[in-house]
Amino acid sequence: MAEPTSFEGMETVEEAVAFFERYETIVLVANSDVIDIGALRGAYSGDTLFVFFNKVYKVLSKPFEGEAVLVARSSPAGANIVYRREVDDVLRLLRGPRFQGVLNLKAGPQEVLSPAGEFGGVQVAHVDLAGTMEGFYPVTHVPTSGFALALLLSERCMGSRIVLAGFTARRSAKWKLFYDHDWTFEQIVLRLLFRSGRLEPAPGAARVEGALDAIARRLPGVTAEDVSLVAGDVLSERLESAHMGIDALMKVTRVQQRFDGWVRALKPRTRKEKRAAEPCQGR
Structure with missing residues (x-):
């Protein structure tokens, strides 16, 4: 065009x-x-x-x-x-x-x-x-x-x-x-x-430049690719551990979550929500 x-x-x-x-x-x-x-x-x-x-x-x-x-x-x-x-x-x-x-x-x-x-x-x-x-x-x-x-x-x-x-x-x-x-x-x-x-x-x-680059510079014979592979494994393990902790917290706070949902349902719609619900006007 x-x-x-x-x-x-x-x-x-x-x-x-x-x-x-x-x-x-x-x-x-x-x-x-x-x-x-x-x-x-x-x-x-x-x-x-x-x-x-x-x-x-x-x-x-x-x-x-x-x-x-x-x-x-x-x-x-x-x-x-x-x-x-x-x-x-x-x-x-x-x-x-x-x-x-x-x-x-x-x-x-x-x-x-x-x-x-x-x-x-x-x-x-x-x-x-x-x-x-x-x-x-x-x-x-x-x-x-x-x-x-x-x-x-x-x-x-x-x-x-x-x-x-x-x-x-x-x-x-x-x-x-x-x-x-x-x-x-x-x-x-x-x-x-x-x-x-x-x-x-x-x-x-x-x-x-992140921490992984600094590790590769410090350790002889270790490339940035090596560091990335190991870091990926470590982060995966830590993320799974964090997910387990979050799941435990969700179970403990289940009553609070239901109460929060009930309170939010009572709130009037925001201007943004009202605009989004209106029929599309086009430009």
Whole structure:
């Protein structure tokens, strides 16, 4: 399909790839407490495209003046920032002459894209990446927006430099991790892509090297592959032991679980649940 003339109205994966391929450097900025926007702007200037996700006020304290796109992730109730009524709070930090618009993205089959008119009058594109995850991402979870987009760009934008900033997948006192994403799977894939050079960590990020690499360096005659095989056996044993402990705890807390379920059933539905239950409006 031909390259779209503008960001607005972009709807297919091919059109999205054509848009991103215009940029020599693309920096994906995760909502993480390790992000230093000033340092990123200093390291990547000029025509670099910065890609932000959802609640950008977590990493931006003042309006961003660089070339930027906002990825607004959808759920079964539509775009998260729409049904949570956060569009204005988010866009006030990005509106400007170099802001390209909102990319309403879905990466799970049950997610619903929101109409363009619900994004505060800025340019809006819609892209469905659920198909790119089929047969690859664990079916028990849905990919994070950053992972789905990073994987697509690493595979399709071969002429662009794809930089990831803040993709640590680490819980902190300020940030939580949602259980509906497979963080372990994503980190494995991202680290492999870092090693292959198809993705690049932002300056200042810790070198992508884990404890297994350190073991292989320390022990003569032991390769990283040897360490991985033994580590897999050890982790399997520890995981099975943990499962046994969890099973015992589930049995002990059975009464509390039933009471918790009864209390939750009494709670009124959230705005998200109400939106998800409404007939699909389309875009």
